[in-house]
Each structure stands twice: as C-alpha cells, then as structure tokens.
Amino acid sequence: xxxxxxxxxxxxDRKKGEPLDGQSxxxxxxxxxxxxxxxxxxxxxxxxxWKAKHDFTLIGWFTLVHYVAMALTFWVAGKWxxxxxxxxxxxxxxxxxALFYILVLWFGVRTADFFVLLAVVQGMAAGFFWLAFNVVYxxxxxxxxxxxxxxxxxxxxxxxxxVAPWISGFLIVRMEAQTGYRLIFTISLIVFLIGAAVSFFxxxxxxxxxxxxxxxxxxxxxxxxxxRKVGLALMAQGVREGVFGFMIGLLVYVHTGSEMKLGNFALxxxxxxxxxxxLAGRFLKPRYRPKAMLIGVxxxxxxxxxxxxxxxxxxxxxxxxxxxxxxxxYGIPMTTIVxxxxxxxxxxxxxxxEYIVMRELALNxxxxxGTAIFILVVSLTSSPAAMNVLLLxxxxxxxxxxxxxxxxxAA
Numbered sequence: 267x268x269x270x271x272x273x274x275x276x277x278x279d280r281k282k283g284e285p286l287d288g289q290s291x292x293x294x295x296x297x298x299x300x301x302x303x304x305x306x307x308x309x310x311x312x313x314x315x316w317k318a319k320h321d322f323t324l325i326g327w328f329t330l331v332h333y334v335a336m337a338l339t340f341w342v343a344g345k346w347x348x349x350x351x352x353x354x355x356x357x358x359x360x361x362x363x364a365l366f367y368i369l370v371l372w373f374g375v376r377t378a379d380f381f382v383l384l385a386v387v388q389g390m391a392a393g394f395f396w397l398a399f400n401v402v403y404x405x406x407x408x409x410x411x412x413x414x415x416x417x418x419x420x421x422x423x424x425x426x427x428x429v430a431p432w433i434s435g436f437l438i439v440r441m442e443a444q445t446g447y448r449l450i451f452t453i454s455l456i457v458f459l460i461g462a463a464v465s466f467f468x469x470x471x472x473x474x475x476x477x478x479x480x481x482x483x484x485x486x487x488x489x490x491x492x493x494r495k496v497g498l499a500l501m502a503q504g505v506r507e508g509v510f511g512f513m514i515g516l517l518v519y520v521h522t523g524s525e526m527k528l529g530n531f532a533l534x535x536x537x538x539x540x541x542x543x544x545l546a547g548r549f550l551k552p553r554y555r556p557k558a559m560l561i562g563v564x565x566x567x568x569x570x571x572x573x574x575x576x577x578x579x580x581x582x583x584x585x586x587x588x589x590x591x592x593x594x595x596y597g598i599p600m601t602t603i604v605x606x607x608x609x610x611x612x613x614x615x616x617x618x619x620e621y622i623v624m625r626e627l628a629l630n631x632x633x634x635x636g637t638a639i640f641i642l643v644v645s646l647t648s649s650p651a652a653m654n655v656l657l658l659x660x661x662x663x664x665x666x667x668x669x670x671x672x673x674x675x676a677a
Contacts (some may be wrong), residue, residue, distance in 0.1 A: 273672060286415060290406045292468050293399070294415070299461035300360060300424035305423075305430035307367065307454040309515040309528065310438070314370075314447055318378035322648075326641035329512055331385035332392070333637060337630035339393025340623050345477040348619040352398045352473070357465045359395025364458040364547060366391055367451045375444065400622045402468070409552070409606050415545010416598045424543055424590070435529025437654075475616055482624040488562020493621075495518075497672035498602055499630040502666035503600055506566075508669030509640045509660050518582050527579060535586030546594035556598040556672060562596030563664035570661045573654045596663070596664055603671060636660050 286294070312325055347355050366387045373380050385574040407415045417616045438446035478484075487491040550558055569588030608614050608621045643656045 279450065279522055286411055286418070287406065289469060290411075290415060292464070293402055293406060294422060296360070296461055296465050296468070297399060297419055298354070298426060299457055300363070301423040301463060302426040302430055303454045303457035303461065305426040306434050306457065307450050308640040309372075309431055309512075309532065310434055310447065310450060310525065312347050312368070312512050313519045313525065313528065315378050315381060316519065318375070318456055322516075322644040323641055324378065325643060326382060326637055328381045328385045329508070329530035330587070330634065330637045330641065331382055332389040333508065333630050333633045335389025336396075336620070337389075337627055337634070339390045340626040340630070341479075341482075343394055343397050344619055344623040345479075347398055347401055347473075348475060348477040349473055352401055353465065353468055353470055353471065356398035356402065356468070358464050359393070359398060360458050360465060361461040362387060362391035362394060364455050365459070367455040371448060374448075383389040386670050397622065397626065398543060399447045400625070401619055404605055404608060404618050404622065407605075407675050409602075409609065412602045413552075413598060414547055414603055416468060417543055417550075417594075420543030420547065420594060420598065421540055424536045426536075428533050428540060431532035431536075432529040435527070435532075436526040438525040454467055455463050478617065478620050481617060481620040482627050485624060492607060495626070495670045496607065497624065499600070499667045499670035499674060500604070500613050500625060500628035501632035501635070502663045502670065504629040504634075505636035505663035506661055507629070508633030509634035509657075513640070513657070514582065514585065517577065518579065521577060521582065522579050531579070531583060534583060537591045538587050539590035542591050542594045543598075546598050550595070550598055552602075555603065558595040559599050559668050559671065562592045562594070563668045565592040566596060566664050567658075567662050570654075570658050573657060576652055577650065577654070596668075600667065600671065603674070607674070632663070636663070667677075 312328075315325055315328060319583050343355055344633065346352075360599060366384065369380070369384060369387060370377055373384075377384065387449050403415065434450040437449055440446070441449065482497075485491065488494060515532070518528045519525065522528070546558075565588060569585050569592070604625055608618050614621065639660065640656065643652060
C-alpha cells in the first residue's frame with residue numbers, strides 16, 4: 267500500500283466504515299505479538315524487582331528512567347523514521363524488547379542491581395516500536411476506519427492481557443519461583459522474535475522531507491492553537507498512565523502475595539476490556555466522542571473511591587473491571603482525535619512523523635510528572651491513606667485531559 271504523504275487530509279478519501287486492508291491486519295498482528303510478549307512478563311518484571319528489594323521507590327525510579335529513555339528515543343529516532351526506513355525502526359523495537367529479556371535472564375537474581383540499564387533498554391524498545399507503529403498506523407488508516415483499527419488493537423491487547431498473565435502466574439506458582447520466572451521471560455523472548463519475523467511481511471513505506479527537530483517546541487509555544495490544547499490534554503493523560511500502568515498490578519501482588527492472584531486479576535479485567543474495546547470500536551462514532559469521553563473520565567475517577575474504604579483484592583478487582591469498562595470510552599477518542607488532526611490538511615500530513623513525536627513527548631512528559639510525584643510521596647511516607655490520596659489525585663488527571671481535548675476539538 268502506498269504512503270499517503272502529500273495527500274491533503276490523508277485518509278479523508280476513505281469511506282466511513284471501510285474494512286481494514288491487508289497491511290492494517292498485518293500491523294495489528296505485529297502489535298498483538300508485541301502486546302502478548304509484554305503481557306506475559308511486563309507486570310511480573312515489576313513483581314520480580316519488588317521481591318528482590320521490597321521498595322516502591324526502586325519501582326518508581328525504574329519506571330521514571332524507562333520513560334526518559336522512551337522520550338529521548340522518540341525524539342532522536344524521529345529522524346530515522348522521517349528520512350530513512352521506518353519499518354526497520356519498528357523491527358528494532360521488537361528486537362530490543364527481545365534483548366531486554368535476554369538481559370533479564372542473564373542477570374537473574376541480580377536483576378534489581380541493574381535496574382537503570384534495564385529501564386533504558388526497555389524504554390528504547392518502546393520508543394522505537396511505538397514511534398514507527400504510530401506512523402505506519404496513520405498511513406494505513408483513515409478517519410473512516412481509525413476507530414475500527416483502535417477497537418481491534420484494544421481487543422488484541424486485552425486478549426493478550428487476559429490470557430498471558432494468567433499463564434505466567436500459573437507457571438510461576440506451579441514451579442520453583444526462579445524457574446517459573448525464567449520460563450516466562452524466555453517465552454516472552456520467543457514471542458518478540460516471532461513478532462520481528464512477522465514484521466518483515468509489512469511493506470517498506472516511502473519517506474519524504476526532512477525532520478524538523480524543534481516542531482514540538484514550536485507548536486506548544488503557539489497560543490490558541492489546537493495542537494497546544496492537544497499537547498496539554500496528552501500530558502494530563504500521561505499523568506495517570508505513568509503510575510497506574512505499573513502500580514495497580516503491583517498492589518494486587520503486594521496485598522495477596524500470589525502471582526496466581528495477579529494472573530486471575532489480569533484474566534478477569536482483560537476479559538471485560540476485550541468485550542468493551544470490541545463494542546467501542548464497533549459503535550463509537552465521531553459524533554459520540556465528546557459524551558463518551560465525559561462518561562469515561564468521570565467513571566475512571568469514581569472507581570478509585572472504593573480504595574478509601576479498604577484496599578483488598580476485591581476493591582482492586584472492582585477498579586480493574588471498572589477501568590476495563592470505561593477506559594475505551596476515553597482512550598479510543600483520545601487517540602483518534604489526535605490522528606484525525608494530523609490528517610486534517612496536506613501540511614500536517616507531511617509532518618506526520620513530527621506530530622507523532624510531539625504526541626509521544628507530551629504523553630511521556632505527563633508520565634514523568636506522575637511518576638516523579640509518586641516517587642516523592644512514597645519516599646516521604648508509606649501511609650495507606652497517603653497512597654489512596656495519591657492515586658485519587660493522579661487518577662483524576664483524565665478530567666483535565668477531557669477539558670483540553672474538548673477545547674481542541676472545538677477549535
């Protein structure tokens with residue numbers, strides 16, 4: 267499929283409800299394998315580090331370094347994707363993910379001592395993959411099928427998140443702990459290698475133009491523009507993601523002491539998310555986005571409130587199910603509105619790589635802010651009440667994201 271670079275309003279020629287083509291389905295397959303590899307071991311890497319040190323601060327620093335490395339990779343690799351071979355960048359992301367698990371297997375019980383190196387490698391892997399993935403995603407979809415693609419991507423991610431962690435938890439508790447962890451890290455390595463092989467079936471895509479290193483800064487400096495509002499919305503989105511992405515699963519383990527319970531949590535919450543992403547991808551039309559986002563963000567805040575009663579497996583499961591139901595109403599429009607804005611005219615399409623880099627830098631700025639606040643709080647107090655207030659404060663950031671995205675949508 268040819269790149270749509272240079273076509274005004276890329277994707278607007280597509281009819282509403284158009285099915286996904288072969289390249290879109292291949293991209294979904296690579297994304298599904300990447301999600302499966304991460305789902306098998308991603309949550310359990312944090313548990314592995316926790317079991318070694320029992321230190322929330324270390325987990326926070328691991329996550330912070332990961333986001334710094336990812337943000338820098340997005341910015342620097344933007345030139346590679348813009349001017350050279352974006353498909354090799356995608357493959358590099360999958361390959362470096364495999365390298366991450368090779369290092370984890372090599373370090374073994376000393377993994378926590380090398381958390382900075384591992385966080386850098388994992389951040390680079392995510393940066394390479396998601397930068398190239400999002401550029402290719404923009405090129406192979408349009409406004410007519412972007413919600414459908416996002417629904418399928420969410421469905422595959424939820425499917426991986428449902429089955430893979432349960433398998434991992436089952437294997438860990440049925441085997442000697444170190445043997446179980448080494449096995450799931452090995453399986454993740456194999457999945458990423460398969461993903462790298464599948465990526466070679468994606469066609470090489472055309473490149474054009476020169477990379478504008480400072481476009482992100484230029485756009486964010488301009489007042490009363492849609493991109494400035496979008497950037498602020500994405501930063502707010504990242505604040506929640508930065509901490510909740512690792513903290514909820516870790517809390518499940520800390521409060522239950524069982525990898526199998528963590529696997530069951532992932533199985534139940536991801537099964538609900540799978541259905542909800544499928545329904546949202548099918549029925550969420552552009553005209554419904556504002557109301558869907560409002561419902562989603564209000565409920566994402568409300569489901570944190572049971573933690574103030576008591577943090578148990580039950581209340582964590584209530585949160586997990588609630589997030590699975592309502593996150594698609596918020597997350598899918600947040601993604602599609604940004605990519606539709608990139609495709610609004612010919613000049614934006616020509617700068618799609620820079621705008622995607624800007625999107626990711628804004629998200630990572632929010633993730634860094636959220637994680638930094640987390641590190642500060644947990645280094646000062648271990649009070650459960652303080653942790654609940656922290657989660658509520660960071661978890662309320664989607665309200666800010668909704669506010670700025672509505673303003674951008676109306677601009």
